[in-house]
Amino acid sequence: MPSYTAPQKDILFLLKEVLNIDEVLDFQYFKDVDMDLVEPIISEAAKITEQEIQPLNQPGDQQGCSFKDGIVTTPKGFKEAYQAFVDGGWMSLNSSPEFGGQGLPKMLQVALDEMLTSANVSFSLYAVLSQGAAHALQDHGSDLLKDKFLHKLVSGEFTGTMCLTEAHCGTDLGLLRTKATKINDGSYSITGTKIFITSGEHDLTDNIIHMVLARLPDAPKGVKGISMFLVPKFLVHDDGSLGERNGVYCGSIEHKMGIKASSTCVMNFDNAKGYLIGEANKGMQTMFSMMNIERINIGLEGLGLSEVSYQNALAYAKDRLQSRSLTGAKYPDKQADPLLVHPDVRRMLLTMKAYNEGNRALALFAARLVDTSKHHPDAKQRELADNLMAIITPVIKAFFTDTGFECTNLGLQVFGGHGYISEWGMEQFVRDARIAQIYEGANGIQALDLVKRKLVMNEGVFLNQLTEIMSAFITACHDKTELNEFVAPLESYLKTLVDVSYWIINQAQTHPNVVGSSATDYLKLLGLVILGFMWLKIVAVASKKQEQDNFYKGKILTARFYFKKLLPEVNTLKEKIMAGADSLMDMDEDLF
Amino acid sequence: MPSYTAPQKDILFLLKEVLNIDEVLDFQYFKDVDMDLVEPIISEAAKITEQEIQPLNQPGDQQGCSFKDGIVTTPKGFKEAYQAFVDGGWMSLNSSPEFGGQGLPKMLQVALDEMLTSANVSFSLYAVLSQGAAHALQDHGSDLLKDKFLHKLVSGEFTGTMCLTEAHCGTDLGLLRTKATKINDGSYSITGTKIFITSGEHDLTDNIIHMVLARLPDAPKGVKGISMFLVPKFLVHDDGSLGERNGVYCGSIEHKMGIKASSTCVMNFDNAKGYLIGEANKGMQTMFSMMNIERINIGLEGLGLSEVSYQNALAYAKDRLQSRSLTGAKYPDKQADPLLVHPDVRRMLLTMKAYNEGNRALALFAARLVDTSKHHPDAKQRELADNLMAIITPVIKAFFTDTGFECTNLGLQVFGGHGYISEWGMEQFVRDARIAQIYEGANGIQALDLVKRKLVMNEGVFLNQLTEIMSAFITACHDKTELNEFVAPLESYLKTLVDVSYWIINQAQTHPNVVGSSATDYLKLLGLVILGFMWLKIVAVASKKQEQDNFYKGKILTARFYFKKLLPEVNTLKEKIMAGADSLMDMDEDLF
Secondary structure: OOOOOOOHHHHHHHHHHHOOHHHHHOOHHHOOOOHHHHHHHHHHHHHHHHHHHHHHHHHHHHHOOEEEOOEEEOOOOHHHHHHHHHHOOHHHOOOOHHHOOOOOOHHHHHHHHHHHHHHOHHHHHHHHHHHHHHHHHHHHOOHHHHHHHHHHHHHOOEEEEEEOOEOOEOOOHHHOOOEEEEOOOOOEEEEEEEEEEEOOOOOOOOEEEEEEEEEOOOOOOHHHHOEEEEEEOEEEOOOOOEEEEOOEEEEEEOOEOOOOOOOEEEEEEEEEEEEEEOOOOOHHHHHHHHHHHHHHHHHHHHHHHHHHHHHHHHHHHHHOEOOOOOOOOOOOOOOOOEHHHOHHHHHHHHHHHHHHHHHHHHHHHHHHHHHHHHHOOOHHHHHHHHHHHHHHHHHHHHHHHHHHHHHHHHHHHHOHHHHHEHHHOHHHHHHHHHHHHOOOOOHHHHHHHHHHHHHHOOOOHHHHHHHHHHHHHHHHOOOOHHHHHHHHHHHHHHHHHHHHHHHHHHHHHHOOHHHHHHHHHHHHHHHHHHHHHHHHHHHHHHHHHOOOOHHHHHHHHHHHHHHHHHOOHHHHHHHHHHOOOHHHHOOOHHHO | OOOOOOOHHHHHHHHHHHOOHHHHHOOHHHOOOOHHHHHHHHHHHHHHHHHHHHHHHHHHHHHOOEEEOOEEEOOOOHHHHHHHHHHOOHHHOOOOHHHOOOOOOHHHHHHHHHHHHHHOHHHHHHHHHHHHHHHHHHHHOOHHHHHHHHHHHHHOOEEEEEEOOEOOEOOOHHHOOOEEEEOOOOOEEEEEEEEEEEOOOOOOOOEEEEEEEEEOOOOOOHHHHOEEEEEEOEEEOOOOOEEEEOOEEEEEEOOEOOOOOOOEEEEEEEEEEEEEEOOOOOHHHHHHHHHHHHHHHHHHHHHHHHHHHHHHHHHHHHHOEOOOOOOOOOOOOOOOOEHHHOHHHHHHHHHHHHHHHHHHHHHHHHHHHHHHHHHOOOHHHHHHHHHHHHHHHHHHHHHHHHHHHHHHHHHHHHOOHHHHEHHHOHHHHHHHHHHHHOOOOOHHHHHHHHHHHHHHOOOOHHHHHHHHHHHHHHHHHOOOHHHHHHHHHHHHHHHHHHHHHHHHHHHHHHOOHHHHHHHHHHHHHHHHHHHHHHHHHHHHHHOOOOOOOHHHHHHHHHHHHHHHHHOOHHHHHHHHHHOOOHHHHOOOHHHO
16 A cells, blocks of 8 residues: 655745745734744644545545435545544635634645645545635625635535536536526526536535536526526525525436546536525636636646655665666665666656656745735735736646646556556556546646636736746846756746747737647646746755755755756747647548 | 447558558468458458457456456456457467468558457457467477467467566566476476466466466576476367366456456466476577567557547547637537537647557558568568567557557547546546556666667667668658658658767767666657658658548648657657766665
């Protein structure tokens, strides 16, 4: 069975030394949060994820969720672990104290969420969906609804869902058919069927709060006619006690490639009572309140799974003796050398390590932007942080989950044949990681969102704000000769990024298909360059301390691998993007 | 449930128009094989794979093999389908008539094997392992052993296995511990435990013939002390009837990520009677007789799974309506446009199509080399073909299975959320494809074999023979202006291949780790360039006929996509290789 140790040292290094969480804690909103709290929170998060949640991961995969007569049973131990998670206050770390949350920075929430996904992605899904639902309710719900539902969503007494997809529409929500009709008491009657509803039904809590996209009578066609409704599994009385069972039932659960301990439900709404959230026909905006939160969470699945896969692959590579080093036996007293002497095994492990640590830095950098966008005293800084998040969110969702899938496969490969055998657990990481490239907006859609809405539609404004920050940091590193090996190439890759970006912006005017033909390659290119920036931030700190602790020397060496062996892909991506759309679009449908 | 239609038209195009199978049929050995036989064989192979074998694929995955009291039961229908396959003579297509085979070219065998893996990889494994075992027996076995076992292996009345791996050694066979002791009648007593034995036990045939690597008493240490033994499940009397049960038993079967209908067995040999195959202590050479055959077969799994995944993804992309084209509605009368209008969906499908058709061409090109190496009248041509196969075999094993895994994942992605749900079958292709990157020598080992043994150790002789053939073909295309868009870039990529190859050969003298650090990138680079050569061969034919049939126009357009969007990766691979080994090797073990 695989093991997991939360990377506390790396997380604290990033929070404290690279990303200066102390500056965030200086915001007025965090006045009650002391720097001394950071370490204990990280270590307690490590404890519960390592000890309570991770041990359920492999048994959960083997047992899966079961469905009978509308009731979903989660694997053994999930209910108790969920209760411990709620009791420990882990559901409400980052939520507003006004609704019972602990008001801690997103930076700590993201650190927790990474550990949670490393430990058990299926388990994490019962928790993280609630965060999105709570967020939508807090931002757009009436006070009455907040009073009834928000505290309990925040605490974890209830869980939440997002009910978007229908059988005939996933990406294209404009096609959805679920209907909402106003009834006498001001609430709505919801009827329709939703599919792929994560945590739509389960046995962990007494109530489940569904956030449902539906169409009012005479609503405009397409996405401009969609509204959002809160539909509880059980109605709630004014005193907070549970009322009658609402007309929403699970029809079946899916049999999936992975995340088998997470229930993926068909949900039937049959004149279910619902409450409008936000304005009528503005459901898409309300939805994005949830979606942007979820996209970060899903991105973290890629990171979390790659991290735990790395840890186990590394242990195996140190332990397993097989063949001799190309330069002669390293351990002549043993019957063979450990796998770790082989350059190709190191290639796999370093690829994982470089993406993991770079992605972790970017995740926490983004979390810092979220904290800034909400709580910075200066409105301009808040807006800047929002703009940067607009462009970084699809990168975190897609780049993290693409590299996460690549890396869990490398982890499996390090194990050779044993990696393919279920009992070692490495293949579960691959199966669990695969969904993250799809749900909450498939990665192709993330890329299209990035290029179309975040790059082309604002003519590069957000991108300029991002590249200016990178550029300023690079310039500030110019006089540090020990950083030359990173500064010079990053400067050149940054120029490539800008060149490619404006090539796309210009092309898009006359060749709209270029937006689509370049999207996936552009997202990867942007991700690689931002990660180069993260690595420069890391080595700028580490280079000063490499004599005092090998930990910092490891950072320099990993950065060097990243710059030599992973960043060069930028050049090919540029070439592919600039090859344009014709070779994709010229093929007639019947020639495929 | 997914469907499958064998790509007969493409196979016949390659056999007849691109690779001139008529020249192979002109060899004396094939004097009884008429060109008129080619089409019926392909269409009958299509029929049995589509109609008898493919329908068992998804149920086989769901049911899996079961194990009880040493007995393995294959999924429902496998026994009957196997019998039909044997009765149709499909087990012995390419085998020597001397032993009951049909003496048909390897080119037709490879065409069949691709279809078989598209239809059902698990099923195919019961058949293809026998080919390797038969090959080793034919090349190295005594006449007595051939008389007893070879006809029945060839016909499929018995199946065969390769028993190499032990719990502590996979790649590094020098470590193996299974013992063989000579007994009075000239046979040997074999004792030890083997793992990961594909088809080690099953209920399809009355007997199973194991080819077992073991160590004689006082054998030299390491790989120079390994011998190969034939160990039948049941001993065979001189009259061909089955004798007593031999001391080889299945101890358990593995629970795996995929190929669940293929039995993967722990095999316990307890004083089992075995017969020496080939010379004592020369077992590794004997093994490579099997292994090189198997490596082509395993490569074909990547192609076969990618092909069937492509067919289903394409059908879905034409059928599923979601969102509008970036250039405006293409089907304004429908509620949305089909997925196929979207550039990013086309990127995924064309990547699959370009690799599939390129890999298929290379597979059949390699099969032609096998036929040439065995049956060409000119010894020099036979040797040349052997040398080319030495360098192409690891490419087929690793490049096909890496691109196969990439492509089955693209196929899944085209389906969005539905791709992750078991009932659609797309995720099974991914799980089934994953093992092919590992077994019969993990792809990292293929790459090391390529760079160390096939490139560096002979100082580029084999590579030169290959590049000369490519170069000559390119030169012959110079005067065809319609091919310019392919000829000029391929010439440049070929130069890159040669430059990189000699850089590695030179570096290897002083920096042995460069052999390992460049291996995986080099194999991919070589694969991409060889596929560029295949595409040039294809368009050289197609460009003359594109007016007469859209089929040929499709080839030109697919080649264009390959050259614009896939081949450019060569440049990044070059950069990564030439970045050397230091960034991999400088990290101390404890800094990982």
